[in-house]
Amino acid sequence: MSFINGTSLTPASFILNGIPGLEEVHLWISFPLCTMYSIAITGNFGLMYLIYSEEALHRPMYIFLALLSFTDVLMCTSTLPNTLCILWFSLKEIDFKACLAQMFFVHTFTGMESGVLMLMALDRYVAICYPLRYTTILTNEVIAKAGLLTFLRGVVLVIPFTFLTRRLPYCRGNVIPHTYCDHMSVAKISCGNVRINAIYGLMVALLIGGFDILCITISYTMILRAVVSLSSADAQQKAFSTCTAHICAIVITYVPAFFTFFTHRLGCGGGGHTIPPHIHIIMANLYLLMPPTMNPIVYGVKTKQIQKSVIRFLLKGKKKILIKFK
Template identity: 95%
Template sequence: MSFLNGTKLTPASFILNGIPGLEEVHLWISFPLCTMYSIAISGNFGLMYLIYSEEALHRPMYIFLALLSFTDVLMCTSTLPNTLCILWFNRKEIDFKACLAQMFFVHTFTGMESGVLMLMALDRYVAICYPLRYATILTNSVIAKAGLLTFLRGVMLVIPFTFLTKHLPYCRGNVIPHTYCDHMSVAKISCGNVKINAIYGLMVALLIGGFDILCITISYTMILRAVVSLSSADARQKTFSTCTAHICAIVITYVPAFFTFFTHRFGGHTIPPHIHIIMANLYLLMPPTMNPIVYGVKTKQIRESVIRFLLKGKSNSSHSI
């Protein structure tokens, strides 16, 4: 280890210990994680390609969905390749700076995920409450600016994590009982005062997650009021059906996220460490894996585009023969 400013110990690297207590079944645990990661990568790239290639999907709702897919790919890729190296090859060492970089990307992209879900809720609000002004309100320029602001918000709020963690003393050792570098997992192995880290982490969660959930709640309250005011039951069902995939995505994202966040801070010793770590991995893997499936099943336009794409491919292959 090397000294910083003569007093603070900074390790050259950390040891990511995988899932403590389940070392003997690391290989078996890796198979479902690898399967989910494969589905996430292929599903999200497939969805992005479909939205890009199908002109019928060049609408704000699907542009936001493509942005969600792009975020999902980056979010799970920031940890899963490294996690699989730990579980498969026992390659547990990670450079100190690489650990800080991973922490930055994990928290930036999870914040981005939440922000995109919020933007998608606002998109549904505009589409249902102001249908005649939908195209003029949500222009490509507005969508690009909203996406950029959501990304910059995450970057600006997450950057302090790296500085706060970097300047902690690590005189207890460098073994992290986790599969990736999460802010509080790294901070907890320090022998310094991590109260500022915990408070700032809570603040960021409220500024990102709390704000986004508030916007989503307000949007859906307004949507429900608009849907209830429709005259026929069929119109109400058709209008609200455009939101079902998004509601599923919200549940898939926020339930494991809240579990991970609150158990890390308030769970104490009541929940076994391996449950914490498995849920922390699922929290990064579940949304990327499930979102393409949910949108593929629940969204009529995407189903039709997939069928058209497959028929086109089949037609091209028969012509080539």
């Protein structure tokens, strides 16, 4: 094990050990992960380009969706290329500073993902409860400020993770039983007191996830009240149908997020042994891959305006090809 200097207990690098217990099937595990990553990159870039190029999609709902797609791309790209290098080529070593940087980006973008979902819930609340004032309330300036504040919130709250992790002594070794540098996964291999790390991690989870879920719950409570008060069943169905894609995105994001968060607190891979470490690590990867993979598919299937824009875009492309060959 190498150290930065002779007296320091800070390693020059860590070894990301992949998925302990499943080393023999690393190659097979990599194929579905690579497939999902390819779908995520293609789907989200395609969705962003479609929203940018189609004037009919230049509305607050779709601008927030483009922001969600952008966040999804950054979130999965912060870990998946490195994970695939581990699974394919056994390139397990990562520089200490690079590990801290990856930790920062992972938690910042996951926090931003949660924040954008919260903003999209508020967007649906304004659209359904104040339809006549929708475009005047959610102007481009308001959307830009909301997106920036969501990003800054994540940065400010996540930066302490790097300092709290850097201060820890690593006298037990430098092998991390994970595919990427997660805050608690790194902290748990330290021989120091990680109680502050655990407490601060819980505080950040409450300040970001807890606050966002509360706002989403309040928004949908108000939406439900507004929808129920509508006179016709057709109007109720039409109003609530605009929320189905967003509800699916919330479920896809928060279910694996809760699983990953609580298994860390229950001592997964440590003293508890209640959940096999390889299950936790696979779920931690799916937590970063599922939303980017599924969100473009869900919104493509559930949103008629996007479907129409895709058809219109394909017809334009077909016309251009026919004109070119004529």
